[in-house]
Amino acid sequence: xxxxxxxxxxxxxxxxxxxxxxxxxxxxxxxxxxxxxxxxxxxxxxxxxxxxxxxxxxxxxxxxxxxxxxxxxxxxxxxxxxxxxxxxxxxxxxxxxxxxxxxxxxxxxxxxxxxxxxxxxxxxxxxxxxxxxxx
Numbered sequence: 001x002x003x004x005x006x007x008x009x010x011x012x013x014x015x016x017x018x019x020x021x022x023x024x025x026x027x028x029x030x031x032x033x034x035x036x037x038x039x040x041x042x043x044x045x046x047x048x049x050x051x052x053x054x055x056x057x058x059x060x061x062x063x064x065x066x067x068x069x070x071x072x073x074x075x076x077x078x079x080x081x082x083x084x085x086x087x088x089x090x091x092x093x094x095x096x097x098x099x100x101x102x103x104x105x106x107x108x109x110x111x112x113x114x115x116x117x118x119x120x121x122x123x124x125x126x127x128x129x130x131x132x133x134x135x
Contacts, residue, residue, distance in 0.1 A: 005096035009043045018070075023056060024063050029100065033110065036075040036103040040064055046097045048086040060099065068101050077103035081110070 007013045009025055018038055019026035026040040040063055046052040052060075068080045083100040085092040104110065118126070 003045055003094070003096050005039075005041050005094055005098065006045050009041070019063060019067055021063075024060055026063065026067050026101075033081075033100075033102045034075075034077075034105060034108055036071050036077070038067060038071060038101045039098045040067060040101065041096060041098045047095045048092065048097055049084065050086065052097055064099050064101060071101055071103050075103045078106050079104040 004013065008015045008027065015025075015027040017025065017027045019040070023043055024040065025043055026038050029037040029039050040060060042052060042056055042060060044056075046056075049057070064082060068082065071077065072080050081100075081102040081104050083102070084098070
């Protein structure tokens with residue numbers, strides 16, 4: 001496998017680790033949105049959120065919370081943004097599940113993504129479609 005994150009897990013590529021346990025690794029992003037921006041990954045390869053076992057995902061979310069609090073405190077951030085993308089059309093660049101934990105500061109220039117709207121009656125239609133798939 002030629003996955004850059006798997007190579008980081010194996011120690012083939014150096015990283016600045018900030019947290020590690022037997023199943024999860026967190027390290028600083030080499031292209032940070034703001035200094036302190038970290039990535040958290042499962043050590044085993046899962047391409048995206050659809051593939052990961054629920055128990056490991058729950059463990060990852062717990063670690064995301066812990067690391068978010070540590071980053072916020074250590075860099076004196078005003079807030080934290082957490083992002084996770086699935087598939088290239090959603091912006092996933094590395095096909096290995098990962099969460100971004102980004103410290104945020106007032107006036108850091110980052111904006112919320114563009115927001116759209118629904119036409120009359122569309123919210124009900126989309127709600128019905130999604131609810132059918134959830135159940």
